[in-house]
Amino acid sequence: MDDQAAPNPPSSAAVPTAASTRFFLCHNSLDKPVVREVAEGLELEFGVPHFLDAYAIPTGAAFRPWIEQALAKASGCAIFLGAHGWGETHLWEAELALQRYRADPGFKLIPVALPGIREEDMQRLGAGSLFQEVNWADFRQGPVDPDAIVKLRAAMLGQPLPTDRGPARLTPYVVRRDAARWERSQRKDRSVLYHGRQLSEAHSLRKAQPDLMASEAIVAFLEESATAQTRRLRLLVGLSIAAAGAIAVLWIRAEHEGRLALSRFVAAEARQAASPDTGLLLAVQAASITATPEAHGAVLERLDAQPYLRNMLRVGEAGISALAFNPQGEQLTIGMEDGTLVRLDLPTMGRTPLDPRLGAAPLALDIHEPSGELWVGAQDGRVYVVQRDGTRAPLRVFGSARLPVLALQVDPTGRWVAVGNYDHQFALLDRERRKVLWTKRFEAQRITALAFSEDGEQVAAASSEGLIDVFRSGSGEPLRRMSTARTGNARALQFARNGELRVIDDGNSFTAFAPGDGVGTPTRMQGSFLSSAAIGPRTERGPLQRQDLLVLGFASGDVVLKPPRVDAEATTLIRAHARTVYAVALSHDGSLAASGAGDGSVAVWDLQRRSQLFVPVPPPGGEFVDLAYDRMGRAVAVTTATDAALLVGWTPQGWETRADILQSTLATAGEAAVAPADTRPDRDGFEPIAENLVAAAAFAPDATRLAWATRGGGLLWAPWPLQGAPHVLRRSGPALSVLALGEDGKALYAVEGEQTLLRFDLTAPAAPVRRHRLPAPARALVAAQGRTVEVVLDDSTLRRVDFADEPARETSRLALTVTAGHIAREPGSGRTVVAGAGSSAGTDIGIVDGMVYRRLHNRRVGGAVSKLVLSRPAGLVAAGDHEGRLHLWDMDTLIPMASLQVSAEALTAIAVSGDGKELSVASLGGDTFRLALDRRHWLGEACRLVGRELTEAEWEALVPGSRPQAACAAAVQ
Numbered sequence: 017m018d019d020q021a022a023p024n025p026p027s028s029a030a031v032p033t034a035a036s037t038r039f040f041l042c043h044n045s046l047d048k049p050v051v052r053e054v055a056e057g058l059e060l061e062f063g064v065p066h067f068l069d070a071y072a073i074p075t076g077a078a079f080r081p082w083i084e085q086a087l088a089k090a091s092g093c094a095i096f097l098g099a100h101g102w103g104e105t106h107l108w109e110a111e112l113a114l115q116r117y118r119a120d121p122g123f124k125l126i127p128v129a130l131p132g133i134r135e136e137d138m139q140r141l142g143a144g145s146l147f148q149e150v151n152w153a154d155f156r157q158g159p160v161d162p163d164a165i166v167k168l169r170a171a172m173l174g175q176p177l178p179t180d181r182g183p184a185r186l187t188p189y190v191v192r193r194d195a196a197r198w199e200r201s202q203r204k205d206r207s208v209l210y211h212g213r214q215l216s217e218a219h220s221l222r223k224a225q226p227d228l229m230a231s232e233a234i235v236a237f238l239e240e241s242a243t244a245q246t247r248r249l250r251l252l253v254g255l256s257i258a259a260a261g262a263i264a265v266l267w268i269r270a271e272h273e274g275r276l277a278l279s280r281f282v283a284a285e286a287r288q289a290a291s292p293d294t295g296l297l298l299a300v301q302a303a304s305i306t307a308t309p310e311a312h313g314a315v316l317e318r319l320d321a322q323p324y325l326r327n328m329l330r331v332g333e334a335g336i337s338a339l340a341f342n343p344q345g346e347q348l349t350i351g352m353e354d355g356t357l358v359r360l361d362l363p364t365m366g367r368t369p370l371d372p373r374l375g376a377a378p379l380a381l382d383i384h385e386p387s388g389e390l391w392v393g394a395q396d397g398r399v400y401v402v403q404r405d406g407t408r409a410p411l412r413v414f415g416s417a418r419l420p421v422l423a424l425q426v427d428p429t430g431r432w433v434a435v436g437n438y439d440h441q442f443a444l445l446d447r448e449r450r451k452v453l454w455t456k457r458f459e460a461q462r463i464t465a466l467a468f469s470e471d472g473e474q475v476a477a478a479s480s481e482g483l484i485d486v487f488r489s490g491s492g493e494p495l496r497r498m499s500t501a502r503t504g505n506a507r508a509l510q511f512a513r514n515g516e517l518r519v520i521d522d523g524n525s526f527t528a529f530a531p532g533d534g535v536g537t538p539t540r541m542q543g544s545f546l547s548s549a550a551i552g553p554r555t556e557r558g559p560l561q562r563q564d565l566l567v568l569g570f571a572s573g574d575v576v577l578k579p580p581r582v583d584a585e586a587t588t589l590i591r592a593h594a595r596t597v598y599a600v601a602l603s604h605d606g607s608l609a610a611s612g613a614g615d616g617s618v619a620v621w622d623l624q625r626r627s628q629l630f631v632p633v634p635p636p637g638g639e640f641v642d643l644a645y646d647r648m649g650r651a652v653a654v655t656t657a658t659d660a661a662l663l664v665g666w667t668p669q670g671w672e673t674r675a676d677i678l679q680s681t682l683a684t685a686g687e688a689a690v691a692p693a694d695t696r697p698d699r700d701g702f703e704p705i706a707e708n709l710v711a712a713a714a715f716a717p718d719a720t721r722l723a724w725a726t727r728g729g730g731l732l733w734a735p736w737p738l739q740g741a742p743h744v745l746r747r748s749g750p751a752l753s754v755l756a757l758g759e760d761g762k763a764l765y766a767v768e769g770e771q772t773l774l775r776f777d778l779t780a781p782a783a784p785v786r787r788h789r790l791p792a793p794a795r796a797l798v799a800a801q802g803r804t805v806e807v808v809l810d811d812s813t814l815r816r817v818d819f820a821d822e823p824a825r826e827t828s829r830l831a832l833t834v835t836a837g838h839i840a841r842e843p844g845s846g847r848t849v850v851a852g853a854g855s856s857a858g859t860d861i862g863i864v865d866g867m868v869y870r871r872l873h874n875r876r877v878g879g880a881v882s883k884l885v886l887s888r889p890a891g892l893v894a895a896g897d898h899e900g901r902l903h904l905w906d907m908d909t910l911i912p913m914a915s916l917q918v919s920a921e922a923l924t925a926i927a928v929s930g931d932g933k934e935l936s937v938a939s940l941g942g943d944t945f946r947l948a949l950d951r952r953h954w955l956g957e958a959c960r961l962v963g964r965e966l967t968e969a970e971w972e973a974l975v976p977g978s979r980p981q982a983a984c985a986a987a988v989q
Contacts, residue, residue: 039124039172040090042109046100050130053159054096057193058169087112092124092172097147099132102140114142126171127152162193191218195237203240210241219288235572239594242288246974278975279306283314285974290573290594291617292318293328296958297966297984298974303955304983309906313913315954316904319628319961320916323588324577326608326622327365328962331358336612338599340381340390343555345603348610349390350618351378357392357402362608362620365963370406380424382433384447391433393421399435401450411450413443423463427472428554432489434475436463442477444489454492458483467509467517476517478506484519484529498534500527510551518564520549526566542589545571547596553606565606565623569597575611579623592619627945628957630918635942636664636671639708641724643925643938644715646736651927651936651946652719656710658692663722663738666936671944675738678709681726684741688748689730712754716761717843718930721778723764725752733757733764733778745776745783758799759843763819765805767794773807775819788817788824796839798848808836808850814864830867834860838895840884842907849893851881861895861903863910872905873912882922889932890949896923896937902947918945959984 039058043051083105087093093113102110117125129152138147153168155161198208210218218238282302289295296318302311322328331350338351348360355373360366370390378400380393390402397418399411413421419438426433426447433445442463443455460479467476474495478484482501487494500506504523511517515531524546525538548569566578566587575592593613601610609621626632638655646652651666654677661677681689690709713724715736723733729749734742745764752774756765764776770793775786792809799805803819804827814830834852841848849872852860861872861881872893883896886907893905900919905912919939926937928949935947948954964984971980 038090040087040093040109040113041096042093042106042113043096044098044100044103044106046103047096047098047130050098050155050159051096053192054128054155054165054168057159057165058172083109084112087116091122092126093117094126094128094153094168094172095141095146096128096130097133097137098130099134101134101137107140110141114146124172124174126168128168129154129156131156131158158196162190191221191234191237195233198237198240199233203236206244209244210238211245215241215245232571239290242290243973246285275306276308279303279308280310282974283308283310286311286314287317291615292322292325292592292619293330293617293962293964294594294966294970296322296962297964297970300955300958300983301966301971301980303951304981304986307951309909309911309913312951312954313904315958316629316914316916319954319958320914322590322592322628322961323626324579324590324609324621324623325628325961326620326625328617328619329360329365330615330617330964331367331612332356332616334616335595335614336599336616336618338378338381338392339601339610339612339618340383341601341603341608341610342383342388343385343604345605345608347383348601348618348620349381349383350612351381351392351599352616353377357390360618370402374400374408379420379422382424382426384426384430387430389426389447391424391426393424393435393437395420397421397437399424399433399445409450411445413437413445413452414439414441414455417441423466423477425466425468427468427475427489428470429472431472432468432475434466434468434477436466436477438462440479442466444475444487444492456485456487456492458485465506465509465519467511469511469515470513474511476509476511478509478519480505482506482521484509484517486517496534498529498536500525500538503527503538504546507546508549508551510554512563518551520546520551520566520568522546524568526564528564541566541568541576542587543568543570543572543574543576547571548598548600548611550600550602550609552602553604554602555604555606563606565602565609567600567602567609567611567621569600569611569613571596573597573613575600575619575621577609577621577623579626593617628961629916629954630937630945630947633666633936633944633946634670635944636662636673638662638942639940640925640938640942640944641708641710641713642715643927643936643944644719645927645929645934645936646719647930649929649931649934651929652715652736653925653938653944654710654713654722654724655942656708656713658708661708661710661724677724680734680742681724681730681732685726685730685732685744685747689726689728689732691728691748712752712766714755714757714764716757717759718761721757721761723755723757725755725766727751731764731766731776743778743783745785754794754797756797756799756805759801763799763803765797765799767797767807770794773797773805773817773824775803775805775824786819786822786824788819790815795835795837798839798841800841800846800848801844806839806841806848808832808839810835812836814839814848814850814869828867830864830869832862832869833871834862838881838884840886842886842888845888847886849884849886849895851884851895861893863893870910872910882924883926885926885928887928887932887935889930890928890935891932892928892935892949894926894928894935896926898922900939902926902937919943955983 041051041055095110117123127147155164194208279302282298286295286298289298299314299318334352334354337353340349346362350358357370359368374394376394376396378392378394382391388404392400399413400408402408413435414437417439421437423436433447436442440458444453446453458479460481462480463477464480465478473489474486475489476486482499482505484498484506486496500519500521503525504521506519506521508520517529519527524541524543526541527536527538529536550567552565568576573593573595575590576587578587592611595614597611597613599612607624612618636655638657641654641656643653653664655662662673663675663677664671665674707727711725711727715722719736722736725731729751730747731745732742750768752766752768754767762779764778766774768774771790773788773790776783792811795808797805797807805817808814812832812835814832815826816828817824818827836850838851846866848864850862863870880898881895882898885894891907893907895903900921902916902918904914918937921939921941923937924940928935933949935949938944965982966980
C-alpha cells in the first residue's frame with residue numbers, strides 16, 4: 017500500500033526537513049527489536065531523528081512524564097502494530113497521540129503495520145478506523161524493506177515519493193539490509209554478495225562506523241563477499257597465467273607478466289585478509305613472488321595497521337577462553353575452550369602445554385607469585401589450582417553447583433582468592449588453606465567481574481544488573497554499593513592506588529568511582545558489542561594518581577588499547593583478529609597486553625612501543641623548519657619558536673644542538689633581523705599571533721650549506737659544518753616567504769613579498785642579488801640545474817625562470833590541475849613533483865617530467881599535503897599530509913605503495929638519506945620519527961611478528977594446486 021500520513025488540513029508551517037522533524041515511535045515493548053531496526057534505518061539512511069524510549073528515557077526515571085513531554089514536542093507519531101498486539105502503555109501512547117492529532121492540524125499520525133498484524137487489534141484504537149481508513153506504512157515483510165523505509169520517510173516529512181532515485185547509496189542500513197537478505201536465503205543467494213567497488217566501500221564504511229557495522233551477520237556477509245571475490249580473481253589470475261604460458265614464443269615475458277599479476281593479486285588479498293597474521297604473511301609471499309611496489313606497500317600497510325603488536329600466534333584449533341600474565345610479565349598463560357592450558361614464555365615465545373587437559377573450558381585465570389600457582393575458574397563450576405609442574409587440585413567452592421565460574425582474582429598480598437559464578441554466588445577463599453571464608457549471594461544472575469584493592473583489604477564484585485558491591489576482605493562486611501546500570505553491566509574492575517574503583521561496562525563506558533561517595537562519571541569508549549575487557553595496571557608506582565590502562569575486545573575481532581603516556585581519553589582501535597575476542601589481559605605493570613579470539617589466535621601487545629616501522633626520536637624543542645641529511649648520513653635540522661632557533665644534529669643519543677641560530681643572527685645581523693612584528697592589539701582588542709623567529713630555512717641537497725630568513729626580513733647563510741660566523745645577505749627588509757638553495761649550493765633563491773623572485777650569487781664576495789617580477793603570487797620554489805629555478809604560482813602554473821641572461825626570463829610555463837603549494841625535485845634530473853595547497857586540494861600530487869604533467873594516484877586520501885621529497889637511491893616519492901600520514905610511491909612506476917599513519921599532527925618536514933636507506937619525518941609538535949627503507953627489513957619485521965610461515969591451507973584458499981614459498985625463511989636470513 018502507498019504510505020501516506022493521515023490527511024489533515026494544510027497549515028502555514030514550513031515544509032519540514034529531516035533535521036527539524038522528530039517522530040515519536042509508539043510500539044509494544046515486545047516489538048522493540050523490529051522497531052529499533054526501522055528507527056535506526058530512518059536515522060542512518062535519511063537522518064530522520066526519533067524518540068524511542070530505549071534510547072531516550074534514563075534508567076530508573078518515571079517514564080510517563082517523559083512520554084507525555086516527548087509527544088508534546090514531536091512533529092508526528094508512528095504507531096507500530098504487529099503480532100504481539102497492544103501493550104498497556106503502547107495503547108495509552110497511541111490514544112494520547114490520537115488526541116494530539118485531532119487537536120493539532122500540523123501533527124502527523126502514521127499507522128505502521130508489522131509482521132503478523134491482526135484485524136481485531138486494528139479495531140481497538142479509537143473508533144477502530146485509523147488502520148482501516150489511513151494507508152499504513154507496510155513493514156509486514158520485515159524491518160529491512162527498502163521501499164517501506166523510503167515511503168515512511170516521505171510520509172514523515174510530508175514529501176512526495178521520489179520517482180527517480182538513481183543507484184542506491186551504500187549506508188550502514190543498506191549493508192545491514194543486504195546482510196539480512198543473505199541470512200534469509202540461508203546464506204545461499206550469492207547475487208546479494210558485494211564485489212569490486214561496492215565491497216571496498218562496505219569495508220571502508222565498516223572501519224569508519226564500527227558501532228553500526230559490528231553485528232555477526234554483517235561480518236559474515238562481508239567475509240563471504242570477500243571470499244567470493246577472491247574466487248573470481250583467482251580464476252582470472254589462473255586464466256592469465258595459463259594464457260601466458262600457452263604462448264610459447266613469448267614464454268619468458270609471459271612468465272614475468274604472470275608473476276607480476278600473481279604478486280599484485282596476492283598483495284591485494286593481503287590488504288583485505290580478515291586475520292592480521294594471514295595478511296602479513298600474504299604480503300611477504302607477494303614480495304617473494306616478485307618484488308612489486310604493491311607487495312612492499314602491502315607489507316608496510318599491514319605493519320602500520322597493527323600498532324603496538326609484539327607477536328601474534330596460533331595456539332590451536334579451539335577458541336581462546338581466558339588469558340593471564342604472571343606478575344613479572346615474563347609468561348602468559350592461555351586457556352582454550354577445549355580445556356587446554358598453555359604457558360607461553362614471552363622472551364623466547366616458547367610454548368609449554370600444561371597436560372592433561374581440564375575437564376571443561378577455563379573461563380578465568382590468575383597467577384600467584386612466588387608460589388607459581390595458577391588459579392583457574394572453569395565452565396564446570398570448579399576452581400582448579402595448577403602447580404608449576406602441571407599437577408592440579410580441583411576445588412568445589414560452591415558445593416554441587418555446576419554453573420560456570422566467570423570471575424576469579426588472587427589478591428596482591430597472596431592471602432585471598434575471590435571467586436564468582438553464574439549462579440548469583442561470590443566467595444572469598446583463604447589461598448593457603450584453600451578454604452572458603454565467607455560467601456555472598458546476589459539477586460542478579462551472575463558475577464561478572466572481581467577486583468582487590470592494592471593492600472588486599474577490600475574486594476569489589478560486579479553483578480549482571482549493573483551493581484558493584486565493595487566488601488571488607490577479612491570479614492565480608494559490606495562497605496559501599498555503586499551502579500553502572502545506566503550504561504551496562506561491568507565487565508572489568510580494578511582499584512587504583514588513590515582508592516578509586518575503575519570500571520568498564522558492556523555499554524563500552526569507562527567509569528572511575530571516587531573512594532568516598534562512590535560518585536563517577538561514565539566516558540564512552542570506541543567500539544561496539546564488547547566481549548571482553550581488562551583494566552590496569554594492577555601494580556602502580558610513583559605518585560598517588562590514577563593511571564588508566566585499558567584493553568577491550570569486541571565481537572567484530574577488534575581490540576581497543578589505551579597505553580600509558582597518552583591523552584586521558586585517547587584510545588587506539590585495531591583490527592586484531594578475524595573472530596570474536598573472548599579474552600584479554602594486562603600485565604601487572606601495564607607494559608604488555610594480550611588478546612585471544614575464537615579462532616585460536618593470540619596477540620601480544622607491547623604498550624611501550626607503538627610502531628614496528630617508525631622509531632620515535634625525542635623532540636629537540638621547537639617547530640621543524642627544514643630537515644636534511646649531511647654527507648655522513650646524519651640528520652640535521654633547523655627548529656624554531658617565537659623566542660628561539662636552533663641548528664640540531666642527530667646522534668645515537670638523540671638530537672644535539674650544533675648552533676644557536678638566534679645568537680648567531682643577533683651577533684652578525686643585529687636586532688632588526690629578529691624584531692617581531694607589531695604585537696599590539698587591534699581596535700577590536702585582538703592580539704596578532706606571534707611569529708616564529710625563523711620564517712623559512714633551506715639546506716642544499718647534500719646539506720653542505722644552509723640558509724635562513726628571519727621574521728624581520730633578514731637573510732643569512734652558512735656552510736655546513738659551521739665554520740665561523742654566518743654570512744649576512746641582508747639585515748632586514750620585506751618578508752621572505754620561501755627559500756631554495758641551488759643543487760650545487762652556489763646560488764640562493766627567495767621570494768620577497770609575494771611576487772618578487774630574488775637570486776643571490778653565493779660565490780661572489782658581495783653576493784649580488786638579481787630580481788625578477790612574477791605574474792602571480794608564488795607558493796613554492798625549487799632550484800633546478802644551472803641558473804634555473806622552478807616556481808609554482810597562485811594561477812595554477814609551474815614556471816621555469818632562467819637567470820643565465822640579463823634580465824632573467826621565463827623559459828617555460830606549464831598549467832597544473834591544482835593550485836600547487838609544495839614542490840620538490842630529484843637532484844640531477846629533470847623530474848619535479850608538485851602537490852596541491854589547501855584542504856580542498858587534498859593529496860592531489862603530480863609529477864612533472866620534461867614539462868609533461870602526470871597526476872599520481874593515491875591509495876588513501878588524507879589531509880592537504882604539507883611536505884614532499886624525491887629520492888632516486890630509495891626509489892621513492894614521499895609526501896606528508898596535515899593528518900599525520902606519510903604517502904609513498906614507487907619512483908620508477910609511479911605506483912602508489914602505501915599510506916602510513918605516523919602522527920596525529922601535520923608532518924612538516926621529510927628527508928631521505930643520501931644512500932636511500934633511511935627516511936626521517938617531523939611533525940608540527942616537534943616529534944621526529946625514523947623509518948628504515950630497506951625492503952628486506954620490512955619483510956623480516958612482518959615475519960618476526962607472526963613467527964611462522966604461510967600454511968598450505970591459507971595459500972590453497974587463494975591459489976589452488978600450488979604451494980607457498982618459505983618466504984619468511986628467506987626474508988630473515
